[in-house]
Amino acid sequence: MSRIVGIDLGTSTSEIACIVEGAPKLLPNSLGKLITPSVVHIGQNGEILVGGEAAEYLFTRPDCTFIEVKRLTGSGEKLKAHGKEYAPEEIQAMLLSYLVRCAEASLNEKIDRAVITVPAYFTDVQRRATAKAGELAGLRVERIINEPTAAALDYGLSNLKECKNVLVYDLGGGTLDVTVLELFEGVIDVKASCGNNHLGGKDFDEIIMRHLADPSGDERALMRLKKSAEDCKISLSAREEFQVSLPFLLTDRDGKPVSVEKAVSRRDFEDWIAEKVISTREPMLSALADAGIGPQDLQVILLVGGSTRIPCVKRLVEETLGAVPRSLVDPDLTVARGAAIQAGLIEGSINNEDLVLTDVCPYTLGTAPLRDGLFGKRQFFDPLIPRNITIPAEKARIYMTAADYQTEVLIDVYQGESSDPANNERLGEVRLTGIPAARQGKEQIEVTFGYDMNGILQVKASVVSTGKQVSAEISTTGVKAKPLLDLAKWEDAEGARKLRPLIRKAEKMIASGKDIGGDAAVLVRRLKEALLLNNEEQAENLRDELFALLDVLGKMDQLR
Numbered sequence: 001m002s003r004i005v006g007i008d009l010g011t012s013t014s015e016i017a018c019i020v021e022g023a024p025k026l027l028p029n030s031l032g033k034l035i036t037p038s039v040v041h042i043g044q045n046g047e048i049l050v051g052g053e054a055a056e057y058l059f060t061r062p063d064c065t066f067i068e069v070k071r072l073t074g075s076g077e078k079l080k081a082h083g084k085e086y087a088p089e090e091i092q093a094m095l096l097s098y099l100v101r102c103a104e105a106s107l108n109e110k111i112d113r114a115v116i117t118v119p120a121y122f123t124d125v126q127r128r129a130t131a132k133a134g135e136l137a138g139l140r141v142e143r144i145i146n147e148p149t150a151a152a153l154d155y156g157l158s159n160l161k162e163c164k165n166v167l168v169y170d171l172g173g174g175t176l177d178v179t180v181l182e183l184f185e186g187v188i189d190v191k192a193s194c195g196n197n198h199l200g201g202k203d204f205d206e207i208i209m210r211h212l213a214d215p216s217g218d219e220r221a222l223m224r225l226k227k228s229a230e231d232c233k234i235s236l237s238a239r240e241e242f243q244v245s246l247p248f249l250l251t252d253r254d255g256k257p258v259s260v261e262k263a264v265s266r267r268d269f270e271d272w273i274a275e276k277v278i279s280t281r282e283p284m285l286s287a288l289a290d291a292g293i294g295p296q297d298l299q300v301i302l303l304v305g306g307s308t309r310i311p312c313v314k315r316l317v318e319e320t321l322g323a324v325p326r327s328l329v330d331p332d333l334t335v336a337r338g339a340a341i342q343a344g345l346i347e348g349s350i351n352n353e354d355l356v357l358t359d360v361c362p363y364t365l366g367t368a369p370l371r372d373g374l375f376g377k378r379q380f381f382d383p384l385i386p387r388n389i390t391i392p393a394e395k396a397r398i399y400m401t402a403a404d405y406q407t408e409v410l411i412d413v414y415q416g417e418s419s420d421p422a423n424n425e426r427l428g429e430v431r432l433t434g435i436p437a438a439r440q441g442k443e444q445i446e447v448t449f450g451y452d453m454n455g456i457l458q459v460k461a462s463v464v465s466t467g468k469q470v471s472a473e474i475s476t477t478g479v480k481a482k483p484l485l486d487l488a489k490w491e492d493a494e495g496a497r498k499l500r501p502l503i504r505k506a507e508k509m510i511a512s513g514k515d516i517g518g519d520a521a522v523l524v525r526r527l528k529e530a531l532l533l534n535n536e537e538q539a540e541n542l543r544d545e546l547f548a549l550l551d552v553l554g555k556m557d558q559l560r
Contacts, residue, residue, distance in 0.1 A: 004113040004142055004347045005103055006339025008150070009092060009130065011070040011174030011200060012306065014038050015336035016099040018107070019344035024154065024337040027106045029099070035332060036102075038173075040094050041065040042081040050098035058227070062219040066091050068202055071174050074126035089129045093136035100137065114139045115343040117335050118455075119175040120146035121195035121362050124415055124427055127455045142346050144454040147172075148179035149359050150338025151304045152188050155329050157341055160186045160354055164299035167287070169317055169325070170335075171280065172305035174200040178283045180291040183300075187356045192290035192388040194283040194362075199276060201307040205229040207272045212244060213260050221250045225260075236266045237309045270312040275488055277312055281320045285510075285521035290388050301325040304334055360388045361451050368412045368421040370402045381414055381421045384449040391455070396448040398464070400441040408433040409445055411461050417526075423533045432461040434468050490528035495536065499543060503527065506546055514553050523549060 006024070008015045013035045017026045026034040031052050041054035042064045049057070057065040064081035072079075072088040079086045100111050118130050127144050134141035148168035155166070163184050170177040177195040181188055208229035215221035228244050235242040246260040270277075288294060303325045307313060318324050330337075342357070344350035366383035384395040401409070409432050416424025435443050444464035451457050462469035490496055490503075506524050523546045530539040 002110050002112050004115060004343035005100070005111055006115045006336055006343045007096065007099060008117050008336035008339060009070065009096065010038055010172060011068050011202065012038055012172065014095060014099060015333060016103050017336040017340035018103065019340055019349040022350065024340040026333055026336060027103045029102045036099065038070065038095060039065065039067050040091050044082055048094050050095055058223045059220055062223045068174060074123065074129040089133040090136060092133035096133060096137035096139065100139065112139060113142055115143045115145055115339045116141055117145050117147045117150050117339050119195060119197055120148050120177040120179055120193035121197050123363065123425060124455065124457050131454065143342055145339060145342050146179065146193065146359060147335045148177045148193065148304065149190055149357065150342065151302055151329055151334045152181050153338035153341040153357060154334045155302060156183055156186065156188045157355060159183065165293060165297050166300040166302060167298050167321065168302045168304055169284065169308065170304040171307040171313060172200050173202050176200065176280055176283060178287040180287045180293065186354050188358070190359045192287045193360060194287040194290065196283065199279065201233065203276055204233055204273050204307070208232055208269065211272060212262060213249060215250050218250050224249060232264055233269065236269050237311060241265045277316050279488060281316065282521055282525045284320050286525060289522045295321040298323060300328065302329055304329065304331050306332055358390050359453065361385055361391050361393060361455065363387050363415045364417055365415050365449055365451065365457060367447060368414055369399050379421050381419050381424060385451050387417065392452050394448060394450040396446055399445045399447060401435065401438070401443045401445070402440065404440050405437040407435045407437055409435065411447055411459065413459055418533065418535065419538065420535060423535060427457065430459050430461050430470060432463065432470050435463050436465060490531050493531035494534060495539060496531050499527065499531065502543065502546060506550060509550060509553060520546065520549055520553065
C-alpha cells in the first residue's frame with residue numbers, strides 16, 4: 001500500500017505533506033512552492049489548471065476560474081464553466097488531484113491514500129462532501145480530521161512530555177474554529193470545539209472592497225478589486241498604511257473610466273472589521289465553558305490560519321483570554337503538518353504509543369420522535385449523541401410504536417442544538433418495515449447512532465421483538481448545509497427590543513471580566529440564536545436563566 005499524505009484543503013490556500021524519517025515534511029507544488037492557492041481554472045478545451053497558474057486567469061477569465069469553493073462544500077450549489085455544471089466537490093477534486101500529482105513527482109512514488117482536514121465546525125453534510133471530493137480525486141480517504149486538532153498534533157509531537165490545557169484559535173480564509181484540548185504526556189484529548197463556518201479573511205477582504213468601490217456586474221473589475229483588497233489586508237499586518245491604486249477599474253454611466261486611488265490606514269481597516277473580529281469572542285468563551293475550564297486555566301494558546309496575523313485579531317484573543325498567544329506553530333503550514341502526523345499514526349511511521357489523539361463531535365445528533373402534547377402529537381428533537389462527546393461514539397435508545405397496528409417507522413435524523421427539529425438540519429431518514437402489527441406502544445424500536453473518527457454518522461434501527469434490523473450511512477444527496485446564524489443581526493429579530501436591556505447588561509458584565517467560566521456568554525449567544533430563529537419558548541427560558549445568572553454574578557461581585 002502507498003504511504004498516506006496529509007492535505008490541508010483550505011479556502012484560500014492548500015498544502016500537502018507526509019512523514020519523512022519520523023517528521024512531517026511539506027511537499028512542493030509544480031512551481032516549487034509549499035503553499036498552493038486554492039484556485040481552479042477550466043479551459044475551453046477542458047484543460048484544468050490549478051494554483052498559481054490558474055490564478056493568472058482570475059482577471060481575464062473569471063467566468064471559468066473558481067476560488068473559495070470550500071465555502072460551497074455541501075451546499076448543493078452548482079458552478080458553471082463553458083456551459084457545463086460542476087458540483088463544488090468536483091472542483092475540489094481537481095485541486096486534490098493536482099496536489100497529489102505534485103507529491104508523487106516529489107516523492108517519485110504513487111499516492112492514493114490521504115488524510116484530509118476540515119474545519120471542526122463542518123457539518124456531517126460538509127464532511128461527506130469533502131470525503132467525496134477525495135474519492136473523485138482517486139484517493140482512499142483514511143481519515144477526515146479537524147483542522148485545530150491537526151494543529152494540536154503538530155504542537156504535541158514536539159512537546160510530548162508536556163501536561164497543559166491548550167486553546168487553538170484557528171481563523172483562516174473562510175472559517176473560524178476554536179478548540180480546547182488537554183495535552184498530557186503525548187495524549188491529546190480534545191474537550192470542546194466551537195466556531196463559525198462563514199467567517200474568515202475573505203470576509204475582511206469584502207469589507208475593504210465595500211469601502212473602495214462597487215463593481216457590480218463587472219467580473220473583471222470585481223477580481224481586480226478583490227486582489228487589491230487582499231493585498232491591502234496583508235500589508236496592514238506589517239504596515240500602518242496601504243495605498244490602493246486601481247487605474248481604470250470600471251466605467252461610470254456616461255462610459256467614462258473610473259479609477260480608485262485611496263490610502264487605507266491600519267486604524268481604518270481595524271475599525272471596518274471590528275464587529276467581525278469581536279464576534280469571535282463568544283466561540284472562545286463557549287468552547288471554554290463546554291470544556292469546563294476558564295481562561296485562567298489555559299497554559300498554551302495557539303494561533304492558526306493566516307488571518308491571525310492581523311494585529312487586532314491577536315489583541316482580541318489576548319484581551320479575551322488574559323494571556324499573550326505565542327508563536328509556537330507556523331500558522332500557514334501547521335494544519336498540513338498535523339494531517340501528515342495523523343497519516344503517520346495510521347500507517348505506522350509514527351509510534352502511536354508516543355502520541356494518542358481523541359477528538360469530539362462538534363454538533364448534537366438525534367432523531368425526532370412523536371410525543372403527546374396539549375394539541376395532540378408533535379415531533380421533538382431527542383439528542384442521542386451530544387455535542388463535544390469524545391468520538392468514536394455510539395448511543396442507543398428504545399422507542400415505542402406511536403399508533404395502533406403500525407408496521408413501519410420513519411426515523412428522521414437531525415443535527416443541531418434546538419429542541420424544535422424544524423430549527424435543526426435534517427440529514428436524512430431511515431425507514432424500518434416489518435414491525436409486527438400490535439396496539440400502540442406494544443412494539444419497541446431500538447435506534448442506534450454511531451459517529452466515527454471521520455465525523456460521519458451511521459444509523460441503525462431494529463425491532464426488539466424480532467431482531468429485524470436496517471442500517472445506513474445517512475444519505476446527504478441534495479441536503480444543503482444550513483448557514484450559521486449571523487448573531488450580529490440579532491437586534492433586527494422580532495422580540496429583540498424587549499430583551500435588548502438584558503443582553504446589553506450581560507455583555508457589559510462579560511466585558512468587565514465578571515463572567516467567570518463564560519456561562520453568561522454562552523447564554524447570551526443562545527438567546528440571540530433563539531431570537532433569530534423566532535423560538536419564543538426557548539428565548540423565554542434562556543431569558544429567565546440569564547436573569548438568574550446575572551443576579552448570582554452581581555451578588556458575588558458585592559461579596560468581593
